[in-house]
Amino acid sequence: MAEQAPERAGRRGRGGGGAARRAERTGPKLEFARFIERNVPNFEILNEEALEIIEYNAETVLEEIGVNFVENPAALERWRQAGADVQGERVRIPRGLARQLCATAPSQFTQHARNSERNVVIGGKNLVLAPVYGPPFVRDLNGGRRYATIADFRNFVKLGQMSKWLHHSGGTVCEPTDVPVNKRHLDMLYAHMTLSDKPFMGSVTEPSRAADSVEMAKVLFGDQFVDDNTVMTSLVNINSPLTFDSVMMGALEVYAAANQACIISPFIVGGAMAPVSVAGTLTQVLAEVLAGVAYSQLIRPGAPVIFGAFVTSIDMNSGAPTFGTPEAAQITLGAGQLARRLNLPYRSAGSFCGSKLPDAQAAYETANSLNIGLLSGVNFMLHACGWLEGGLVSSYEKFVMDADQLGVLHRLAAGIDMSENGQGMDAIREVGPGGHYLGCAHTQANFKDAFWKTSVLDYKPFETWEEEGARDTVALASARVQKMLGEYQPPAIDPGVVEALDAFVAKKKAAEPDSFM
C-alpha cells in the first residue's frame, strides 16, 4: 500500500517550525496518502517496431520540418550554438541532437513542499496527483455556472488540502477573474502557500510572473533552499503544431535557470493541432517534447522537466474537443512508452470530460482517462480532479467526486498482496464449503483495511437511500463540499513568513497599475 501514517513532527523546510509542530499535535487529524508508488506494470500498447518508427519519424520532423521559436532571438542563438540549422524563426535540429541534449534532464526529481511530509518524487514508478488547472468558470449545485473569483480559488485550494488522495495543490485551480490579470499570480501563489502545505505550481503567463513566483518561493522556503531544491513544477504549453512562443519559453527560461521544474507539454486537439491519426499525433508530440526538453537543457543542463502530453480528439461535427475517448487513451498509453524511453517523468491524463454537468457523461469520460492514466505510467497527473466542460469550468462537486475516485487508483496501483495473510488459506480452511466469511478470524483481522472506501458514493439499500432523499452523486458531493469547507483548518505556518509574504505581495501590487487584459 502506498499510504503512509499521518504526518509526524520531523524534518521540514523553513515554513513549518515550532508552531506547526504544536498545531499538528493538537489539531484535528487530517488523513493524507503518500504519492502512488506503483506495484503494477505499465500497459505497453506499442511494440518495439512501432516505437522505433515513431521515434524515427519524430527525428525526421525535427530535421526536415523543424520547429519555430517565435519572437525569441536568444533562443535562436542558443540553438545555433548547439548545432541546429536556424533560418528566420525556424529551427531544424539534426537527427539525434535533441535526444542527446535531453539526456542531461533527470529521470526523477523531488518537489519540496513546505511540510516535508508532503514532498513528492516525480518520475520512476510514481504517480503524483494534482487538481484541475485553468478554468475561467466555476460551477456548483446551488450557484450554477459563473465566473470564478479569488474566493472560489481559495475554496479549491482548501478542498485540495483536505483531499486525502491528492498529493499536490496544483496551480490555477480556477482563474480568479475578479483580480487584475497582472496581479492574479500573486494572490494565487499566496493562497497555495498559506492555505495548503502541499507542493504547488508557479505562474507562466509572463516571464516576469515566473520570476515573481521564484521570489515568493524564496520568501516561503528561504533563498538558499530554493537555490538548492525544486519547490515548484509549472506548466509550459507548446503551441502545437511545432511552435514555441516567447511567453511560454520566457517562463521556461526563468524556471530552468532557477532549477525549478516545468512540464513541457504539447496542447493538442487531435485533427486540429495534430494529424487525425494516433501514430501521427504521437510523432508530433514526441518531436515537440524533444525540442522543448532539449531547449530546457540548453538553458541549464540538469534542469528538471516533465514529458507532457495533453491530447484530446475532436468532434468532427462541431469542432469541439472530446474527452475520455479511445484515441486519447491510445495516445496517452503510447506517449508513456516514448517518455520512458527518454528516461523522463511523464505527465498526461486527468479528470477530463466534455460534459456541462457532473453527470454520467462526465464520469464515464473521467474514469476512462483516470484508469488509462494509471496504466500508462503517468508520473504527474494534472487535472486529476475537478475538470468540467472541456476545461472551461472547475466544478466543486466534481472535484470531490473525482478526488474520491483517485483512491481507487491508489489501491489498484498497490498490486496484489501475496503474503501468507493475503493468500488467505486459513480463511478458506476455516469457512469451508457453504459457509460464509463475515465472521471468520481472517476477515475480523483484515476487514478494516481490506477494501478501498469511498467518501462520496452511496451503497445503502434502496429504501434507506429513498428515505434520505433519493440523492444523486452530485447532491451527495455537494454535501461533502460543504462539510469539508466547514471543517477546513489552515495548516500551521510561521507568522513571520506570512508577514513577509504579505509584504512581498503588497509591494508587487503597488508597483504597477491594475490590468484586466
Add this chain to the structure above:
Amino acid sequence: MAEQAPERAGRRGRGGGGAARRAERTGPKLEFARFIERNVPNFEILNEEALEIIEYNAETVLEEIGVNFVENPAALERWRQAGADVQGERVRIPRGLARQLCATAPSQFTQHARNSERNVVIGGKNLVLAPVYGPPFVRDLNGGRRYATIADFRNFVKLGQMSKWLHHSGGTVCEPTDVPVNKRHLDMLYAHMTLSDKPFMGSVTEPSRAADSVEMAKVLFGDQFVDDNTVMTSLVNINSPLTFDSVMMGALEVYAAANQACIISPFIVGGAMAPVSVAGTLTQVLAEVLAGVAYSQLIRPGAPVIFGAFVTSIDMNSGAPTFGTPEAAQITLGAGQLARRLNLPYRSAGSFCGSKLPDAQAAYETANSLNIGLLSGVNFMLHACGWLEGGLVSSYEKFVMDADQLGVLHRLAAGIDMSENGQGMDAIREVGPGGHYLGCAHTQANFKDAFWKTSVLDYKPFETWEEEGARDTVALASARVQKMLGEYQPPAIDPGVVEALDAFVAKKKAAEPDSFM
C-alpha cells in the same frame, strides 16, 4: 478495426431463409459491429511466482477441503469414478486431477446465431459483449423504478438488437415478473428468437427448463444443426464458497450433454463468499472453476465452457456489495491470467454499479469495470450494458449509455494503426509549424473514420446545450431509447419457424398450471 460491413446475404442457419434475405435488401440499414478481436496486449497484474502460488493453493483447496455437490448422487458417482475422494456430499479432488479433466474443454468455440453474420467466436483474443442479466426491476426516466414485465423484456431485447456495439442478445435481460415463474423461460426465449437475430442464452432455473431451451433451439435452428453446433451460452453460477447445487448442476448437465455452452461462474461478494483478500479470492475462484469445468467434462468431454468470475467487494459498514472497486479490478485482471493458463475462454466484468440512478456514481463504477474488463482479456462480458443498483434494476437509459461506451472498447482494442497513412507524415509536412490540420489532405481523407463517435453524449457548446434544455446524460439517453424503440424493426424470420415456435410454447404452457413460486 474490428468492425465489419453491414450484413450481406449469404450463408446462414435455417432460421433466416429467403424472406430474411429479401428483408435485408429492402429494410432500413442497421449498423452492427463484429465482436472485438483485440489487437492490444492483455494487462498482466500477477507475475509468474504469484500465479504459481495461487494455482498451488487452489489445488490444495480441492484436495484438502474439497467441494460439495449437493443433492446430486449422480454427480458424486461421476466424481468417484473419476478418482475423487467422495465422502457424503464432499468431493475431494486429488492434486492435478481437475486441471487434467479441464484439458478437454475447447479454448474457443463458435456460438451460432440464426443470422450467421451474428455468430460469435468466444475465446482467444476476442471479446463478445452481452447485456445485463437478471434484474427483477426496471427503471426509466419517466416511469421510475418498478417490477419488470414481459413488455419490458421485449423492449430490452429490441434495444439489444438495435445496439451497434452489442454482439449478443443475452438471457434474462430483466425478470418478466408478470409471467408465471415456470413459464417465463418460454416467453423469454421466444422474444430472443423472434425479436433479435443475435445469439442468446438458455434457461438455468430448472434442469427441465434447460431441456426446454434446447428443444426450442431445435425448433429455431433444426435438430441436426443444434446437435452439431453450439447455439446457446448459459449462465451456471457456483454457490460460493465451494458449493455446487443440484439446480445449477442439473442445467449444466443438460447443456453439456447437448454440447451447448455454459459459463461456470463463482458468484462472489468478497468478504462474504470468499476471503477479504484478493489473492485468497482468486484462489477460491480458481478452485471452484476447476471443479466446475472438470465436472462439465465428466458429462461430455469437449463440451464448451467459459471460466467465469463474478466478483464484487463488500461495504463493511452496510454489508452491501460494491462495484467498480480496485479490488474487483485486481481480481478481474488476475482471474484472466488464470483462465488463459487453463486455455479457457474467460467471462468477467460488466456495467456494474451500486448506484440507484444512472448518475455519475453509476458511470464511474461502470467505466472502471469496462476498461479493466477489456484489458484483462475477458472473452465474454455479460452485463456489458444496462446494469443498475447492484443488479436489482435494468435501466433503460443506462442500457443505451453503456452500449455507447462499448464503442470505446472496440476502438481501444483495435490498437494503433502504424500504416503509412496512420503515421501521417505527409500531414505533418503539409501543415508545418503554426498551421492547422482541419483542412489538410490527410484529414480530409481520414476524418470520417478517424475517431470513435458517440450516439448519446453531448459535445455542443455551452450556449447551444443550454438552449436545447440543458439536458443531462439521462435525458439524452431517454430520447435515444424512444428513438430506438420507435425505429425498431424485427429481423426477418421464416413464418413457418414462428408458427412452430408458437406451437411449442403453447403446448408447453398448457402442460402444467401456472406457478409464481
